Amino acid sequence: MIIPTLDGFVAGEKVAAAKLTSHTKGAIEAAVYFKPFCHLTNNAAQGFASGATVKHTLNQVVSDNDGMADTANSQVVIRTAGRYRVTFGNAWEASTTATPGVRAVFLHTSDTGNPVAAQAFGAVANAQTRCNASFTLYCDAGDRLEIRGSQTAGALLNTRTDYGGCFLMVEWVSLA
Numbered sequence: 001m002i003i004p005t006l007d008g009f010v011a012g013e014k015v016a017a018a019k020l021t022s023h024t025k026g027a028i029e030a031a032v033y034f035k036p037f038c039h040l041t042n043n044a045a046q047g048f049a050s051g052a053t054v055k056h057t058l059n060q061v062v063s064d065n066d067g068m069a070d071t072a073n074s075q076v077v078i079r080t081a082g083r084y085r086v087t088f089g090n091a092w093e094a095s096t097t098a099t100p101g102v103r104a105v106f107l108h109t110s111d112t113g114n115p116v117a118a119q120a121f122g123a124v125a126n127a128q129t130r131c132n133a134s135f136t137l138y139c140d141a142g143d144r145l146e147i148r149g150s151q152t153a154g155a156l157l158n159t160r161t162d163y164g165g166c167f168l169m170v171e172w173v174s175l176a
Contacts, residue, residue, distance in 0.1 A: 101152030
């Protein structure tokens with residue numbers, strides 16, 4: 001059997017607690033406390049034509065500790081494979097049309113044609129509507145996440161920037 005060598009250790013050495021701590025502390029802290037996280041928002045209202053599904057603009061980084069934010073393409077690019085808690089949403093202005101319709105937000109991965117998750121609500125006339133969803137999803141390094149929105153108010157409708165506005169958050173939770 002081959003005995004592995006570790007930098008700073010000699011075979012047969014009786015290791016002092018301080019030396020062992022100095023070699024393991026960083027690895028344990030990284031495993032326990034470092035969890036990739038990215039939170040993107042849109043800092044301006046975005047108009048959506050009735051019946052159209054449009055990619056949300058995500059141009060503002062709230063937090064990103066793993067280099068995942070890609071504001072040029074309004075997406076999150078996964079750098080560390082694993083299971084992620086994905087939370088996304090959108091706040092819509094109140095519709096002034098007689099039939100308020102439906103508001104929806106969709107999560108897409110790597111530019112797939114079909115959403116992997118969605119949330120839709122029937123809107124109430126003259127009331128603001130908020131669509132949010134949160135779930136877990138396994139992602140490989142290089143996967144891209146984006147959100148798209150849709151509404152059927154019968155007229156152009158803008159998103160809101162207050163109350164969280166449009167956002168996408170991803171947080172690593174486990175390896176599998």
